[in-house]
Structure formats: structure tokens, C-alpha cells
Amino acid sequence: AQSVAQPEDQVNVAEGNPLTVKCTYSVSGNPYLFWYVQYPNRGLQFLLKYITGDNLVKGSYGFEAEFNKSQTSFHLKKPSALVSDSALYFCAVTNTNAGKSTFGDGTTLTVKP
Amino acid sequence: DAGVTQSPTHLIKTRGQQVTLRCSPISGHKSVSWYQQVLGQGPQFIFQYYEKEERGRGNxxxxxxxxxxxxxxSELNVNALLLGDSALYLCxxxxxxxxxxxxxxxxGTRLTVT
Structure with missing residues (x-):
């Protein structure tokens, strides 16, 4: 079985400060890891993914994520937060294909001016 | 290019009724998955189809x-609706x-069961 934990329901940061949204996972075999963002009344939007290779992956809108195999983590980061980054963020994992992903319960990011 | 489209946007049904939700994938995409997202939770995997064959089923x-x-x-059908089926259904x-x-x-399609 595969699972994802997003330990923080809510993350609050000031605009211009760095942000981190945490994710840990459990899966058999090699993980494929994804971050998605959801805006109100919208579907999920792909941000970035880890398949293999460099542990630091870069994605859309200046976001990046660090894969740590020993800690089974895949934290989402951004050096300088924008108010427009405020949204609901989901981490997902699969060991087969993305269409069978297991998602975390999400973290609400609020960036204050 | 058009993205993934779903219909209807919203739906209100009564317990015991049946519902059909529809999804059109991005052109060229052959894999379609369905997820149920209950308020306050992440999407839960329901089905995956690829080349018209079921490739996975959730719990x-x-x-x-x-x-x-x-x-x-793709179409997702739910029979004998229960109140607990109220959710956002994502394709x-x-x-x-x-x-x-x-x-x-x-x-997504927002399904409300009353």
C-alpha cells in the first residue's frame, strides 16, 4: 500500500519570505512523486514531479521540491512567496503510474502581504 | 489546446438515484482516471482506464x-446514491x-446527494 502524509493543514508565510510545504510518503519500490495545486472551485494543476535523477526538481511558478530517499520526504519550496501562491497544495505518490496516485489531504498555503 | 473537460459542473440528486458523470481527456491522452474528493481531504482514486480497458480500481x-x-x-456511473457520495468528482x-x-x-463535477 502507498500513503502520503502532509503534516501541516495550514502554512502561513509573509510575502517575500521563503516557504516550505512538507510531504512524507510510503511506497514499495521506486516512487514517482508529484505536487499539485488547487485553487477554489478548480481542478488540480500540476506543479512538478520527481521520477529519477537529481534530488532537487524545479517546476512551475518558481516552485521546487527536494527528494530525500532516506527520510522518504518530498518537500515543496519556494525562495520568495507571492500572495498569488495562496492555494491548496497536494502531494501525491505512485509506484506504478500517475493515474493511480495516492494523495495527501492537502496543505492550505496563505501568503500575507 | 483544450484541457480536460467534465460535465455537468454541478448535480443534485436524491438518495437511491443513479448518476452519470462525463469526461473528455486532452487530445492524444489515452489514460483517464477518476477521483473522489470529499471536502477537506485529498482526491481518492476510483478507477483508471487505458485504451478502453480498466487498469485499476480503488477501494x-x-x-x-x-x-x-x-x-x-469516459463516463463514471454511481448507482443507489448515498449521502456519503456527495463530493467533487475529478477526472x-x-x-x-x-x-x-x-x-x-x-x-470536476460537484455532486450533492440529498
């Missing part, structure tokens, strides 16, 4: 069924089955 009762058509569009498509291909989600 949902037999009241849930789906199919994929030759044009790769997602991806280019291939391989693990590294990310999903593209539609806006």
Missing part, C-alpha cells in the same frame, strides 16, 4: 462503475501509463 463499492469509449472519453488524463507522466485534471 470503492460495486455501485461505482466506469467505462472508456473509443475516442478515449484526470495522462499521455501514457508510464509512471513519470503527470496527470491533467478537469474542473
Amino acid at each position: 470503492f463499492p460495486d455501485r461505482f462503475s466506469a467505462r472508456q469509449f473509443p475516442n478515449y472519453s 484526470a488524463s495522462s499521455f501514457r501509463l508510464a509512471g513519470g507522466y503527470e496527470q491533467y485534471f478537469g474542473p
Whole structure:
């Protein structure tokens, strides 16, 4: 079985400060890891993914994520937060294909001016 | 290019009724997955179809069924609706089955069961 934990329901940061949204996972075999963002009344939007290779992956809108195999983590980061980054963020994992992903319960990011 | 489309946007049904939700994937995408997202939770995997064949099923009762058509569009059917079926139903498509291909989600169908 595969699972994802997003330990923080809510993350609050000031605009211009760095942000981190945490994710840990459990899966058999090699993980494929994804971050998605959801805006109100919208579907999920792909941000970035880890398949293999460099542990630091870069994605859309200046976001990046660090894969740590020993800690089974895949934290989402951004050096300088924008108010427009405020949204609901989901981490997902699969060991087969993305269409069978297991998602975390999400973290609400609020960036204050 | 058009993204993933879903219809209807909203739906209100009564307990015991049946509902059909529809999804059109991005052109060229052959994999379609369905997810249920209950308020305050992440999406839960229901079904995956690829090339018109079921490739995976989540932990949902037999009241849930789906199919994929030759044009790769898909329908999700739910019979004997329960109050607990109220949720946002998301459809997602991806280019291939391989693990590294990310999903593209539609806006969802908001189902309310009264």
C-alpha cells in the first residue's frame, strides 16, 4: 500500500519570505512523486514531479521540491512567496503510474502581504 | 489546446438515484482516471482506464462503475446514491501509463446527494 502524509493543514508565510510545504510518503519500490495545486472551485494543476535523477526538481511558478530517499520526504519550496501562491497544495505518490496516485489531504498555503 | 473537460459542473440528486458523470481527456491522452474528493481531504482514486480497458480500481463499492469509449472519453456511473457520495468528482488524463507522466485534471463535477 502507498500513503502520503502532509503534516501541516495550514502554512502561513509573509510575502517575500521563503516557504516550505512538507510531504512524507510510503511506497514499495521506486516512487514517482508529484505536487499539485488547487485553487477554489478548480481542478488540480500540476506543479512538478520527481521520477529519477537529481534530488532537487524545479517546476512551475518558481516552485521546487527536494527528494530525500532516506527520510522518504518530498518537500515543496519556494525562495520568495507571492500572495498569488495562496492555494491548496497536494502531494501525491505512485509506484506504478500517475493515474493511480495516492494523495495527501492537502496543505492550505496563505501568503500575507 | 483544450484541457480536460467534465460535465455537468454541478448535480443534485436524491438518495437511491443513479448518476452519470462525463469526461473528455486532452487530445492524444489515452489514460483517464477518476477521483473522489470529499471536502477537506485529498482526491481518492476510483478507477483508471487505458485504451478502453480498466487498469485499476480503488477501494470503492460495486455501485461505482466506469467505462472508456473509443475516442478515449469516459463516463463514471454511481448507482443507489448515498449521502456519503456527495463530493467533487475529478477526472484526470495522462499521455501514457508510464509512471513519470503527470496527470491533467478537469474542473470536476460537484455532486450533492440529498
